[in-house]
Amino acid sequence: MWRTCHAVRTLNLGILAHVDAGKTTLTERLLFVSGVIDQLGSVDDGNTQTDSLPLERQRGITIKSAVVSFEVNGVVINLIDTPGHPDFIAEVERVLTVLDGAVLVVSAVEGVQAQTRVLMRTLQRLCVPSLIFINKIDRSGAQEGPILQSISDRLTPGIIAMGSPYGLGTHDPGFTPYDPAEPGFTSRLTSQLADHDDALLAAYVGDEKVPYDQLRHSLVTQIRAAQVHPVYFGSAVTGAGVEALIEGVTEFLPTVEGDAEGPVAGSVFKVERGPSGEKIAYVRLFSGTVRIRDRLHFGDNAEGKVTAIHLFDHGKAVHHGTVTAGHIAKLTGLVDIQIGDAIGTPRTTAGHYFAPPSLETVVVPSNPADKGALHSALTQLAEQDPLINLRQDDVRQEIYVSLYGEVQKEVIQATLASEYAIDVTFRETTPICVERPAGVGTSLDVLGKGGNPYVATVGLRVEPAPAGAGIEFRPDVTIDGIPIHAFKDVEAFRRTVETAVRNALRQGIHGWQVTDCIVTMTKSGFVSATSAKDFRLLTPLVLMDALSRAGTIVCEPIHRFHLDVPADTVGQMLAALARLRAVPETPVIRGSECTIEGVIPAGRVHLLQEQLSGLTRGEGVLESALHHFEPVGGKAPSRPHTGVNPLNRTEYLRQMKRGI
Structure with a gap:
């Protein structure tokens, strides 16, 4: 009871x-x-x-x-x-x-x-x-x-x-x-809790009996x-x-009260579409109160009006006029809402807790006439799972999605068929590589010189950073080189150029995301007619020229794996790992069980999973996750660029002139 x-x-x-x-x-x-x-x-x-x-x-x-x-x-x-x-x-x-x-x-x-x-x-x-x-x-x-x-x-x-x-x-x-009251239980409890409780540790060492109320509190x-x-x-x-x-x-477990009178602060952890196609955001509210018709700020600079609130009550989602701190609700009316958006006052978060997808594939409609509908459907699926990272190659009219594994591919295929009546197939799943600068490269476009059509001067230097460092932007220019008249302030100028840099680095020389680099703005110039658009459009040209001079190294994703297999299957397991380009460490054998850890190219994990059951009589267990990237041996793999490619200066300028 x-x-x-x-x-x-x-x-x-x-x-x-x-x-x-x-x-x-x-x-x-x-x-x-x-x-x-x-x-x-x-x-x-x-x-x-x-x-x-x-x-x-x-x-x-x-x-x-x-x-x-x-x-x-x-x-x-x-x-x-x-x-x-x-x-x-x-x-x-x-x-x-x-x-x-x-x-x-x-x-x-x-x-x-x-x-x-x-x-x-x-x-x-x-x-x-x-x-x-x-x-x-x-x-x-x-x-x-x-x-x-x-x-x-x-x-x-x-x-x-x-x-x-x-x-x-x-x-x-x-x-x-x-x-x-059972002595054996309280003794075990005291022993375990003493590791993090000095008072209990003293009692445990002194062989003292600890009251259960004290044990329970600890x-x-x-x-x-x-x-x-x-x-x-x-x-x-x-x-x-x-x-x-x-x-x-x-x-x-801790229950929640929350400050209903405080500033509104929440987090969106799920987005779905309603019967009429409207967005519905699942929100955990940490502080404040939200009412129907309230206008909420969310994401970077978005805003929307709440048109409906549903709270969860006895297994159902029911209409409600308000939601207060500590609760989870479904909010309707926030048209531009996205998964991960902070609502109201942002909270400090630790970023991603799991590694991003390390595989991708091309989604191909069985009926070529469905290409437009497929892109629209995948766009809606990307709202529910942004990590599928939808991107389209406009030249080849191909649509790419990122994946964690083959089951996810099957689910996407079944969802498109059942919910959107679109039959699709997939190309071979391939690893998602990255590019790192091979050296230092510089480039400079001067206002009014060398075929520069923009009313701005931009100089950039690209150089390598330690593995795992990501992208760092350094605006090393003086205040007199910044067109304050075209921006609200110096910070707005920095944000504009940095955003252009980060967007351009999504596709490097070989088409992969460029990472682990430092981009320094070495020169900036302007005249009275200069606008923010000039810097925004010129920056990718200068950056890609600097990157071309530096060169890049394509690196493939490597997973860290943990294998539990029967000890008598170690020999054939190690042979299979060698065929898959895995690098195992020394196996650890405990009785009839063996643990093997090591690294393996991400593109080979699925093959290992497929072979595991047969190699281990169905007893093997594999755990793997993205661990690091390392240079690809042999010819560097490339993937097609999507959108307008600033590596092709002539085509980029032509397309920008047309307003694309």
């Missing part, structure tokens, strides 16, 4: 897991237990509450995050079910920005899997308070001790089992929470600091252990 409480608190909770660990089934069970639904849906039957997309129901996987709400123990929980497949990690990244806490689901049979490790590392890096739910204890092969050891070894040693399962592998399993503090993680066992299918999990969620 749930405790009643007059004061209602809010908790924005994420459910995260490796694909097929059972998080969507757990979400369904939570909705059932809390009374939101009368009948349990099934992932296999395609009738769960959160997997609402036809493709999700068909494939039995979560593709888009979904929000549902329920109330237990006086806490309103906005629960966000996230994708588990690594191809949709971008969807998880956006959710992480709005969470108060999380439940990480681990299968009692499959154990710690590749995505589980990635998610736990990220939760810890962001200090998101998290509980661990070991699911599927009703399945044959479910274990208690080995799975706890695996979590301690491969995820984090900071775990505390909050009870013990029974009936593992049967149709009627259960979970018994430990009694706070436990709550350390959970909310993401230093320790309570572990629960159960089965989302049978309901075993779920009530204990809910007690843990409402007792240990």
Whole structure:
């Protein structure tokens, strides 16, 4: 039975897991237990509450995050079910920005899997308070001790089992929470918590008995600091252990109050289209109050009026007049809103938590007449997932999208067919390379000389920066070279030139993004007729000339991989890795299991995944993520430039004159 409480608190909770660990089934069970639904849906039957997309129901996987709400123990929980497949990690990244806490689901049979490790590392890096739910204890092969050891070894040693399962592998399993008065439990609790609590450490060393109230206070503090993680066992299918999990969620994870009277501050973590094509933004509000007809500032300089607000209530999104700090809402009316936009006062963020996509492909309509409709459809899909990085080669009339993997390609294909009635095929998936300057290059276009048609002088120097440094712009010019009459102030001038530099560097000599470089503005000149447009259009010409003089090195993406395989398959596994140009480190063998780590070209990861099952009798587990870029051996690969190419000065000037 749930405790009643007059004061209602809010908790924005994420459910995260490796694909097929059972998080969507757990979400369904939570909705059932809390009374939101009368009948349990099934992932296999395609009738769960959160997997609402036809493709999700068909494939039995979560593709888009979904929000549902329920109330237990006086806490309103906005629960966000996230994708588990690594191809949709971008969807998880956006959710992480709005969470108060999380439940990480681990299968009692499959154990710690590749995505589980990635998610736990990220939760810890962001200090998101998290509980661990070991699911599927009703399945044959479910274990208690080995799975706890695996979590301690491969995820984090900071775990505390909050009870013990029974009936593992049967149709009627259960979970018994430990009694706070049980000496064995309090002893283990004291030992674990002493690592981060000096008072408990002194008591532990002195063999003193610590009151449970003190232990519980320390436990709550350390959970909310993401230093320790309570572990629960159960089965989302049978309901075993779920009530204990809910007690843990409402007792240990931090709830939100927020300042409803403060300045409006929120974050957009999802965008979708409504029945009439209108944009709907999913917003976590951190501060302030938003009402219908309020005008909101968001993104860089955009503004819009809220025409509708929907709050999540007992499994449904219902119309509401306001949304206050701490809540999640769907806002309609913000036409130019994009995923990742800050609403109102921006909050400090840590940037991206996962590596960007390292693969790309060309999307080809089966019917050439669908090219325009395909671009429009992909533009809408890019609103929902900006990391697909839609770009079009106007010369070849080809459309490129970025990918995390092959499953994402299949989902894009199915979505285009089902939602837009467009049949497509794909070219071969290729790695997304980058270019780095090979040396130092300078260029100067002087006003009125050398065929410079613009009323401005621009000089630029390009030079290499350390790997991973990105792009740095240095406006090393004097104030008397800046046309203040054409700009609001010096800062506006700097922003204009830097934006032009960064835009131009999206495509280098070989067509790849240029990175790890320092661009210095060495000269600037003007006359009274000079406008901001002159600097904006001249800068790419000068920059590309300087880059051509410096030369570039094309670098391919390299993934760091972690392989768990049976020890007796190491020989053939190493041979396969050599064929795929991987560079493995010395294998680590522990009994019948072996771990191999190393690096592999991103373009070969899919081939490794395809071969893994056959090489390891289906027991191998692969985890990989973009790690670094390194120079390509042999001839540098190129890709076509999109848009107007400033490397071709004559064509660039012709197109700019036409206003393209």
